[in-house]
Amino acid sequence: MKVPYTNFSAHHATLKDELHRVIFEVINSGNFSGGAVVEQFEHKFAAYCGIQHAIGVGSGTEALWLALKAMEIGPGDEVITVPMSFFATAEAISVSGARPVFVDIDPVTYTMDPESLRAALTSRTKAIIPVHLFGQTADMAPIEKFAMDHGLYLIEDAAQCHGATYQDRKAGTIGHAGCFSFYPGKNLGAFGEAGAVVTHDEYLAEKIRALRDHGQLRKNEHQWIGWNSRMDAIQGAVLTVKLESLDANNRFRQNHASFYREMLSDVEEIVLPDIGENRNHVYHIYAIQTNDRQSLVRHLVKNEIGYGIHYPIPIHLQPAYQHLGLKRGAFPVAEHCADSFISLPIFPELTSDQLDKITETVREGLSRPQQLFARCAMPEDDKSIILNFSTQVNAKS
Numbered sequence: 523m524k525v526p527y528t529n530f531s532a533h534h535a536t537l538k539d540e541l542h543r544v545i546f547e548v549i550n551s552g553n554f555s556g557g558a559v560v561e562q563f564e565h566k567f568a569a570y571c572g573i574q575h576a577i578g579v580g581s582g583t584e585a586l587w588l589a590l591k592a593m594e595i596g597p598g599d600e601v602i603t604v605p606m607s608f609f610a611t612a613e614a615i616s617v618s619g620a621r622p623v624f625v626d627i628d629p630v631t632y633t634m635d636p637e638s639l640r641a642a643l644t645s646r647t648k649a650i651i652p653v654h655l656f657g658q659t660a661d662m663a664p665i666e667k668f669a670m671d672h673g674l675y676l677i678e679d680a681a682q683c684h685g686a687t688y689q690d691r692k693a694g695t696i697g698h699a700g701c702f703s704f705y706p707g708k709n710l711g712a713f714g715e716a717g718a719v720v721t722h723d724e725y726l727a728e729k730i731r732a733l734r735d736h737g738q739l740r741k742n743e744h745q746w747i748g749w750n751s752r753m754d755a756i757q758g759a760v761l762t763v764k765l766e767s768l769d770a771n772n773r774f775r776q777n778h779a780s781f782y783r784e785m786l787s788d789v790e791e792i793v794l795p796d797i798g799e800n801r802n803h804v805y806h807i808y809a810i811q812t813n814d815r816q817s818l819v820r821h822l823v824k825n826e827i828g829y830g831i832h833y834p835i836p837i838h839l840q841p842a843y844q845h846l847g848l849k850r851g852a853f854p855v856a857e858h859c860a861d862s863f864i865s866l867p868i869f870p871e872l873t874s875d876q877l878d879k880i881t882e883t884v885r886e887g888l889s890r891p892q893q894l895f896a897r898c899a900m901p902e903d904d905k906s907i908i909l910n911f912s913t914q915v916n917a918k919s
């Protein structure tokens with residue numbers, strides 16, 4: 523039995539007829555870019571989040587960039603974010619012309635450590651972008667207070683957190699703007715690229731609406747230099763259908779996570795994900811930590827179980843950010859996580875047989891006596907594993 527890391531055909535099987543119908547409606551309408559179908563999705567997504575405005579855009583990366591642009595953040599400004607995220611968070615800041623300033627993450631929730639903000643603040647700081655990593659929000663109360671106390675914009679990177687809550691507020695609705703991605707693999711995924719910005723702020727909403735369409739307030743009247751970041755009508759139609767099952771799918775993900783906890787919590791060699799106070803978790807990614815990732819990966823591959831690594835290189839150590847002059851050691855928690863994270867499949871349609879196989883394989887791949895045996899049976903040329911094993915033993919003893 524193979525277990526893929528994601529399975530889109532299972533995901534779309536029950537919705538197939540409905541998806542075909544709405545896609546053909548778009549084809550028959552002849553309106554492919556923006557328009558009524560996208561507006562309908564914007565209304566439904568705003569209502570789902572419990573916020574006034576949602577603006578459909580081309581991607582999550584563009585959602586972040588458009589929010590910064592609408593706030594007139596650019597050259598000379600600094601934006602505080604975290605180094606443990608998908609690259610796009612920092613990339614959008616850099617493309618706006620501002621400079622990303624990193625703070626480390628909390629070792630339990632893997633989201634922005636609010637205690638680190640003060641040291642990162644300068645007279646050039648304009649905004650904070652916490653990342654709601656893997657499906658739970660950052661600790662928003664102290665971050666929100668810090669932003670208010672210092673007159674900073676607060677932008678939530680909610681690309682991995684559709685439908686999660688902090689206290690009684692939905693992810694994305696706490697700051698001045700919340701940025702979502704509908705990349706196919708996200709908890710709410712399109713049939714291609716798409717994203718959205720949500721906001722309570724009427725002015726920001728209007729400006730982002732204009733900026734995604736070349737800065738036009740009215741047709742042919744360009745108020746600002748914007749970009750083309752309109753959402754495709756087909757994506758709006760698909761997302762409107764799929765939004766209906768987002769909560770149910772998040773519950774499946776939560777049930778799988780409970781199963782993992784039940785079956786794996788006694789395994790000493792791994793750290794399972796924890797949930798911070800006042801929030802829930804929608805498990806976009808189920809990342810565990812192990813000091814022996816290499817052999818777990820090998821065992822998963824051998825048993826045909828899909829896995830992911832989110833993210834093996836923290837952003838401050840990426841080649842593209844070497845000009846910031848940040849070295850290994852700058853953000854120890856993020857760096858440790860990058861070295862030890864491995865993500866297990868958590869897609870909603872996982873069957874109980876698949877879940878059994880995953881947990882059995884992980885247990886096997888990490889339990890010491892069997893591992894020693896497996897290693898002895900390994901081909902001789904596989905020095906890296908042996909080497910890794912001996913450093914492990916030395917480190918533990």
Ligand SMILES: *Cc1c(COP(=O)(O)O)cnc(C)c1O
Nearest residue numbers: 581582583608610681703704705
């Ligand atoms: C996916 C993702 C993005 C980028 O979204 P795209 O739609 O792929 O452009 C940004 N931030 C985070 C945390 C993400 O996971």
